[in-house]
Amino acid sequence: MIVDQRDPDDDRAILHRGERQRPAKSYWGGSLMAEAKQITAEAAFEKLNKLRIVDIRGHENYIGDMGHIPHSESLPLDILEHHTKNWNQFETLCIVCLNGERSPEAAQMLVDNGFVSVFFIEGGITAWKEKGHNLCSTDHPEHHSRIRCDIDAT
Secondary structure (H helix, E strand, O other), rough: OEEEOOOOOOOOOEEEOOOOOOOEEEOOOOOOOOOOOEEEEHHHHHHHHHHHHEEEOOOOHHHHOEEEOOOOEEEHHHHHHOOOOOOOOOOOEEEEOOOOHHHHHHHHHHOOOOOOEEEEOOOOHHHHHHHHOOOOOOOHHOOOOOOOOOOEEE
Protein backbone atom coordinates (compact mmCIF):
# COMPACT_ATOMS: atom_id res chain seq x y z
CA MET A 1 0.00 0.00 0.00
CA ILE A 2 1.25 3.48 -0.85
CA VAL A 3 0.64 6.28 1.58
CA ASP A 4 0.43 9.69 -0.06
CA GLN A 5 0.92 12.56 2.37
CA ARG A 6 0.44 15.93 0.73
CA ASP A 7 0.37 19.47 1.97
CA PRO A 8 -2.55 21.12 0.09
CA ASP A 9 -0.20 23.94 -0.96
CA ASP A 10 2.49 21.60 -2.27
CA ASP A 11 2.22 19.59 -5.52
CA ARG A 12 4.89 17.08 -4.51
CA ALA A 13 3.73 13.66 -3.40
CA ILE A 14 5.72 12.02 -0.63
CA LEU A 15 5.46 8.28 -1.12
CA HIS A 16 6.41 5.77 1.53
CA ARG A 17 7.15 2.03 1.63
CA GLY A 18 10.02 2.02 -0.81
CA GLU A 19 8.20 3.75 -3.65
CA ARG A 20 9.91 6.42 -5.73
CA GLN A 21 9.10 10.02 -5.05
CA ARG A 22 7.26 11.64 -7.92
CA PRO A 23 8.58 14.88 -9.35
CA ALA A 24 6.44 17.92 -8.68
CA LYS A 25 6.30 19.01 -12.29
CA SER A 26 5.71 17.17 -15.55
CA TYR A 27 7.98 17.38 -18.57
CA TRP A 28 6.24 20.54 -19.81
CA GLY A 29 6.00 22.17 -16.40
CA GLY A 30 2.42 21.23 -15.53
CA SER A 31 1.50 20.20 -12.02
CA LEU A 32 1.36 16.48 -11.31
CA MET A 33 -1.66 15.93 -9.14
CA ALA A 34 -1.87 12.23 -9.97
CA GLU A 35 -3.99 12.67 -13.06
CA ALA A 36 -3.49 12.20 -16.77
CA LYS A 37 -3.50 15.34 -18.88
CA GLN A 38 -5.40 16.05 -22.08
CA ILE A 39 -3.39 17.27 -25.07
CA THR A 40 -4.67 18.46 -28.43
CA ALA A 41 -3.70 16.71 -31.63
CA GLU A 42 -1.84 19.87 -32.66
CA ALA A 43 0.20 20.00 -29.43
CA ALA A 44 0.97 16.28 -29.65
CA PHE A 45 2.15 16.74 -33.23
CA GLU A 46 4.48 19.57 -32.18
CA LYS A 47 5.99 17.40 -29.41
CA LEU A 48 5.93 14.13 -31.37
CA ASN A 49 9.66 13.44 -31.03
CA LYS A 50 9.44 13.82 -27.23
CA LEU A 51 6.46 11.51 -26.69
CA ARG A 52 6.07 7.76 -26.61
CA ILE A 53 2.77 7.37 -28.47
CA VAL A 54 0.75 4.33 -27.44
CA ASP A 55 -2.25 3.42 -29.61
CA ILE A 56 -4.75 1.44 -27.54
CA ARG A 57 -7.05 0.47 -30.40
CA GLY A 58 -7.17 -3.16 -31.39
CA HIS A 59 -4.27 -4.34 -33.54
CA GLU A 60 -6.58 -4.77 -36.55
CA ASN A 61 -7.55 -1.09 -36.32
CA TYR A 62 -3.93 -0.04 -35.87
CA ILE A 63 -2.91 -1.71 -39.14
CA GLY A 64 -6.25 -1.00 -40.84
CA ASP A 65 -7.48 1.57 -43.34
CA MET A 66 -7.42 4.57 -41.00
CA GLY A 67 -3.79 3.95 -40.13
CA HIS A 68 -1.84 5.10 -37.08
CA ILE A 69 0.38 7.94 -35.90
CA PRO A 70 3.95 7.60 -37.20
CA HIS A 71 6.30 5.88 -34.73
CA SER A 72 3.42 4.96 -32.42
CA GLU A 73 3.15 1.49 -30.98
CA SER A 74 0.13 -0.76 -30.86
CA LEU A 75 -0.79 -1.84 -27.36
CA PRO A 76 -4.50 -2.66 -27.14
CA LEU A 77 -6.29 -1.53 -24.01
CA ASP A 78 -6.92 -5.06 -22.72
CA ILE A 79 -3.16 -5.76 -22.45
CA LEU A 80 -1.89 -2.24 -21.72
CA GLU A 81 -1.44 -2.60 -17.96
CA HIS A 82 0.40 -5.91 -18.20
CA HIS A 83 2.83 -4.80 -20.92
CA THR A 84 3.79 -1.50 -19.31
CA LYS A 85 4.90 -2.94 -15.95
CA ASN A 86 8.61 -2.77 -16.85
CA TRP A 87 8.55 0.57 -18.66
CA ASN A 88 10.36 3.65 -17.35
CA GLN A 89 7.80 5.45 -15.19
CA PHE A 90 9.43 8.80 -15.93
CA GLU A 91 9.07 8.51 -19.71
CA THR A 92 6.48 10.85 -21.22
CA LEU A 93 3.61 8.79 -22.61
CA CYS A 94 0.79 9.87 -24.88
CA ILE A 95 -2.21 7.56 -25.22
CA VAL A 96 -4.43 7.61 -28.29
CA CYS A 97 -7.62 5.79 -29.25
CA LEU A 98 -10.06 6.26 -32.14
CA ASN A 99 -12.01 9.30 -30.92
CA GLY A 100 -10.78 10.16 -27.43
CA GLU A 101 -13.36 8.18 -25.48
CA ARG A 102 -11.16 5.37 -24.11
CA SER A 103 -7.75 7.04 -23.89
CA PRO A 104 -8.48 9.20 -20.78
CA GLU A 105 -9.28 6.09 -18.74
CA ALA A 106 -6.22 4.23 -20.06
CA ALA A 107 -3.96 7.21 -19.36
CA GLN A 108 -5.32 7.54 -15.83
CA MET A 109 -4.72 3.83 -15.22
CA LEU A 110 -1.06 4.37 -16.11
CA VAL A 111 -0.83 7.35 -13.73
CA ASP A 112 -2.43 5.23 -11.01
CA ASN A 113 0.27 2.62 -11.67
CA GLY A 114 3.06 5.13 -11.06
CA PHE A 115 3.71 6.79 -14.41
CA VAL A 116 4.34 10.47 -13.80
CA SER A 117 3.85 12.13 -17.19
CA VAL A 118 0.91 10.72 -19.14
CA PHE A 119 -1.15 12.55 -21.75
CA PHE A 120 -4.08 11.52 -23.93
CA ILE A 121 -4.99 13.02 -27.29
CA GLU A 122 -8.28 14.89 -27.27
CA GLY A 123 -10.41 13.46 -30.08
CA GLY A 124 -8.01 10.58 -30.74
CA ILE A 125 -6.87 9.46 -34.19
CA THR A 126 -9.96 11.13 -35.65
CA ALA A 127 -8.82 14.57 -34.43
CA TRP A 128 -5.26 13.85 -35.59
CA LYS A 129 -6.55 13.10 -39.10
CA GLU A 130 -8.91 16.12 -39.11
CA LYS A 131 -5.91 18.39 -38.38
CA GLY A 132 -4.26 17.03 -41.52
CA HIS A 133 -1.42 15.21 -39.78
CA ASN A 134 0.05 12.15 -41.47
CA LEU A 135 -1.06 8.66 -40.57
CA CYS A 136 0.87 5.54 -41.48
CA SER A 137 -0.85 2.73 -43.27
CA THR A 138 0.41 -0.81 -43.03
CA ASP A 139 -1.23 -2.38 -46.04
CA HIS A 140 1.86 -4.47 -46.66
CA PRO A 141 2.27 -7.71 -44.69
CA GLU A 142 5.96 -7.07 -44.08
CA HIS A 143 4.95 -4.15 -41.82
CA HIS A 144 2.59 -6.16 -39.64
CA SER A 145 3.97 -6.95 -36.21
CA ARG A 146 2.09 -10.24 -36.08
CA ILE A 147 1.90 -12.47 -39.12
CA ARG A 148 0.43 -15.93 -39.11
CA CYS A 149 1.60 -18.26 -41.81
CA ASP A 150 0.05 -21.69 -42.29
CA ILE A 151 2.06 -23.96 -44.53
CA ASP A 152 0.45 -27.09 -45.86
CA ALA A 153 3.15 -29.68 -46.43
CA THR A 154 1.95 -32.04 -49.14
